[in-house]
Amino acid sequence: MSSRLPEFIDPRRLASQGGGYSGTVKLADLPRLSEALLDTAGNAGFSLEFYRDNRNRARIKGEVRAELVLECQRCLEALVLPVDAVLDLAVIQVPEEADRLPESVDPVWVEEDTLRLLDLVEDELILAIPQVPRHEPDDCGTGSYTPAQEEMVSQGQEDDASDRPNPFAVLAGLKSDK
Numbered sequence: 407m408s409s410r411l412p413e414f415i416d417p418r419r420l421a422s423q424g425g426g427y428s429g430t431v432k433l434a435d436l437p438r439l440s441e442a443l444l445d446t447a448g449n450a451g452f453s454l455e456f457y458r459d460n461r462n463r464a465r466i467k468g469e470v471r472a473e474l475v476l477e478c479q480r481c482l483e484a485l486v487l488p489v490d491a492v493l494d495l496a497v498i499q500v501p502e503e504a505d506r507l508p509e510s511v512d513p514v515w516v517e518e519d520t521l522r523l524l525d526l527v528e529d530e531l532i533l534a535i536p537q538v539p540r541h542e543p544d545d546c547g548t549g550s551y552t553p554a555q556e557e558m559v560s561q562g563q564e565d566d567a568s569d570r571p572n573p574f575a576v577l578a579g580l581k582s583d584k
């Protein structure tokens with residue numbers, strides 16, 4: 407395994423030679439992933455191995471680990487998603503080749519001879535993010551939004567309402583004007 411990380415690799419040649427890369431990358435350096443994160447601090451660790459399988463296909467095996475901080479879509483608080491993804495990929499030249507792969511193997515379409523190494527890592531992390539990230543119901547906090555609202559309501563009830571209009575009365579007035 408080499409520790410020097412090239413930006414681009416030739417996955418077919420690497421597979422023929424047999425080689426791999428491992429290392430870490432800052433989450434903030436993965437722009438497509440960062441867009442989906444609430445907090446881009448931290449790193450992703452990865453190790454990737456390239457080889458030819460018994461059908462002479464260029465294959466990539468490895469793993470990607472990170473802790474992603476997402477925004478819970480229910481309470482809007484931080485949600486930490488530990489990712490420990492195992493990759494099992496086959497490099498294909500034309501999309502039709504994907505149909506001939508075993509179901510457990512994912513295709514990586516590389517038309518030319520170059521693949522951006524960190525795209526493999528970034529794609530895997532993006533795939534690990536649920537479409538609607540949410541805490542487990544028991545862990546889902548009420549966040550700061552709801553207590554603030556409750557405070558507003560209770561203050562309104564405690565105050566002598568004579569010096570300001572009841573917001574609900576104003577609303578009712580607007581409705582009756584229609």
Ligand SMILES: [Zn+2]
Pocket residue numbers: 478479480481482483540541545546547
């Ligand atoms: Zn939540």
